[in-house]
Amino acid sequence: xxxxxxxxIGNPQFLPAILLILPALFFVGAKFKKIERNLSAxxxxxxxxxxxxxxxxxxLFRSLAWICAVLALCEISFGSKKIPVHKSGSNVSFVFDxxxxxxAKDAPSRLTRLDAVKLYASSLIEHxxxxxxxxxxxxxxxxxxxxxxxxAAAMLNLLENLSPTLMSSGGxxxxxxxxxxxxxxxxxxxxxxxxWVFTDGDETDSRLEKSLELAAKAQIPVxxxxxxxxxxxxxxxxxxKTRVKTALRAQKMTEIADSVNSKAASFSFSAxxxxxxxxxxxxxxxxxxxxxxxxxxxxxxxxxxxxYEVKQxxxxxxxxFWAVVFLILSFVVAEFKLAPLKNKHFRSIxxxxxxxxxxxxxASCSSEKKQILExxxxxxxxxxxxxxxxFLTVAHRAGEDSLAKSYAIFDLSATYVSMGELDAAHKRLxxxxxxxxxxxxxxxxxxxxxxxxxxxxxxxxxxxxxxxxRAILADSKNLNAKxxxxxxxxxxxxxxxxxxxxxxxxxxxxxxxxxxxxxxIFTLIRENEGKKWRNMSDGGEKNDDVLDY
Numbered sequence: 001x002x003x004x005x006x007x008x009i010g011n012p013q014f015l016p017a018i019l020l021i022l023p024a025l026f027f028v029g030a031k032f033k034k035i036e037r038n039l040s041a042x043x044x045x046x047x048x049x050x051x052x053x054x055x056x057x058x059x060l061f062r063s064l065a066w067i068c069a070v071l072a073l074c075e076i077s078f079g080s081k082k083i084p085v086h087k088s089g090s091n092v093s094f095v096f097d098x099x100x101x102x103x104a105k106d107a108p109s110r111l112t113r114l115d116a117v118k119l120y121a122s123s124l125i126e127h128x129x130x131x132x133x134x135x136x137x138x139x140x141x142x143x144x145x146x147x148x149x150x151x152a153a154a155m156l157n158l159l160e161n162l163s164p165t166l167m168s169s170g171g172x173x174x175x176x177x178x179x180x181x182x183x184x185x186x187x188x189x190x191x192x193x194x195x196w197v198f199t200d201g202d203e204t205d206s207r208l209e210k211s212l213e214l215a216a217k218a219q220i221p222v223x224x225x226x227x228x229x230x231x232x233x234x235x236x237x238x239x240x241k242t243r244v245k246t247a248l249r250a251q252k253m254t255e256i257a258d259s260v261n262s263k264a265a266s267f268s269f270s271a272x273x274x275x276x277x278x279x280x281x282x283x284x285x286x287x288x289x290x291x292x293x294x295x296x297x298x299x300x301x302x303x304x305x306x307x308y309e310v311k312q313x314x315x316x317x318x319x320x321f322w323a324v325v326f327l328i329l330s331f332v333v334a335e336f337k338l339a340p341l342k343n344k345h346f347r348s349i350x351x352x353x354x355x356x357x358x359x360x361x362x363a364s365c366s367s368e369k370k371q372i373l374e375x376x377x378x379x380x381x382x383x384x385x386x387x388x389x390x391f392l393t394v395a396h397r398a399g400e401d402s403l404a405k406s407y408a409i410f411d412l413s414a415t416y417v418s419m420g421e422l423d424a425a426h427k428r429l430x431x432x433x434x435x436x437x438x439x440x441x442x443x444x445x446x447x448x449x450x451x452x453x454x455x456x457x458x459x460x461x462x463x464x465x466x467x468x469x470r471a472i473l474a475d476s477k478n479l480n481a482k483x484x485x486x487x488x489x490x491x492x493x494x495x496x497x498x499x500x501x502x503x504x505x506x507x508x509x510x511x512x513x514x515x516x517x518x519x520x521i522f523t524l525i526r527e528n529e530g531k532k533w534r535n536m537s538d539g540g541e542k543n544d545d546v547l548d549y
Contacts, residue, residue: 010075010314017070021063028059054333061330068323072316079313090131090294091148091191093181094121094155097138097199099172100164100238100549101246104200106229108282113227117198118159120225120281124196125152125159127291132191134184137162138177138199140169140548143424144184145392146385154389161396168427170238170548174199175207182211182218193220194293198281200228201249204547208253212260216275223277223290224257226250238548246549253278372407379415387415406432406439410447422454429454434470445475452484461491 009015032055096117107116125133135146135158145166146154174197181195195215201208201224215222228248237244261274279286375390391412398405409428416425429451434444452467468485471478 007078008076010077012074014070014073017073018067021066025059025063028055057333058330061326061333065323065326065330068319068326072319072323075314075316076319077314079315091185091193092128092131092133092294093136093184093193093195094133095136095138095142095174095177095181095195095197095199096121096162097172097174097177097197098162098164098166099139099202100235101172101200101202101244102227103164104228104233104235104246106231106233106248107227113200114162116227116281118162120227120287121198122156122159124287124290125155128152128294131294134181136177136181136184137167138172138174138180138197139164139167140171140173140176140204141167142173142176142178142180143167144180144421146388147184147419148186149385151386151389154385157389157393161393163396164238166392166396171204172202172549173205173207174201174203175205175209175211178208178211178215178222182215182220185218185220192294195220195222196290197222197224198227199224200246201226201253202246202549204549209256209259212256212276213263216260216264221275221277221293223279223293224253225286225290226253226278226280235549242547242549244547244549248280250278250280369404372404372411375408375411375415379411379418384415384419388412388419391415403440406443410443413447413450417450417454422457425450426454434474441475445471445478445481448474449478449481449484452481452488456484456488461488461495464488465492 032052098114102114102117103112105112107113111119132148132150133155134144134148135155137143137145145158149155178195178197185193212222226248228246230248230250232245232247234243234245236242257274257276257278260276264275277289279289371390371394375387375394378384378386378390391408394408395405395412398408409431413425413428416422416428429447432447433439434447448467448471452464452471455461455464455467465485465488468481468488471481472485475481
């Protein structure tokens, strides 16, 4: 951001667009000269003078409108104001259980558990001014959707779109969600760290207690917030047909919390409170119990947590207003011609101008396209948290077969690649139907190209080469895909040569191996195979899919 004292320009790259006025002025001048030559000498000179003034005013107002529009796009800020902010020095990791059991409609007011979580968490975020927070999605796996940030808007955007469809992994693993939150916390952070888990406690892998112990060892307190009713209700599992009974497992979560708390001494947990707490979201004062953790850390003196931040005032609306005013004036003077106007004629001109401005404003607010562009710009600036929230919102709201959804999913995968989340990026790209010919060729090519990059980073050069080939087939102008295809094919060739050399060396060594040693090796292999099959027959290894609820 370019800064000068209390004046700043958020997007200075758009400033050169003001220079587009110069060719426009040249065109208007040439047009006036042509009109002037075509007027006969007998025509009234007063008419020509009136036309000149009218054309001048119209050009002036439209130029001013264009300048104001460009300045609004540049996000200019000047002036300042004091904003009271509570400084707590805390970071809260929100872990959201988005498994299918959270769709049971047994929360107050017949809401689903997940809808109740959205309302509850939104209220908490509004009272966490001055604290940073992050968001983790927990289903069959744990995934950091939003790394540590102070951007409440990004969190609220994510909350609006919480759904089991955001993750493809089956089952419910609260433990993996907590572990993902632990991994997302910066090492040696000077802030007080907290983890708040929003769930019904209906897990499928019994990993919760182990993960809570890991959090206690890391000196990070965890509070589990329960949603739903303890009376069982029936829901449909993720396969769309299996009916499953689910309920708020309050007793189970309380027992696990007590078990971990009893081991607090062995974990050398240093906080005054227990490492794990459980509260029912329906109980009176439950939200206060959570927020009290933050204020207690900051100290009892309220004034010590209150500060005033001086922030610049964004003048985006100011310039938009004047751009609209100047645009209306340009249409008025175009018909004015410095002659008296009848009231009816004036109203007609004004109505046309207002209709044009209204159409302009509404056309500029296509929510899906606008949010994709905002996300793309946030990605360009390295604000991956904001970009993720924008793309997730569009991907969830857009229609299944819409082009906006395809662009949002692709952009979301690109953001995950930039964040180093290769598995998450691969999952998102796999959601695209890349064989669909209606999908733009540049998007298909870029998607295959990214899949190739992900495979190459995992050292699967053969698979990467196949993706780069498909990227070239989708768009023959993709030069980067051609270069990477050649590099991958070289790697595959070299790998095959190394493997052949290794096999030849093994054959030579085998000829020199003692026969008795070979027999012992074969005996060991047979024994291991026998143990493997016995374990499988005893149920030691199972590949049954976990029921997704």
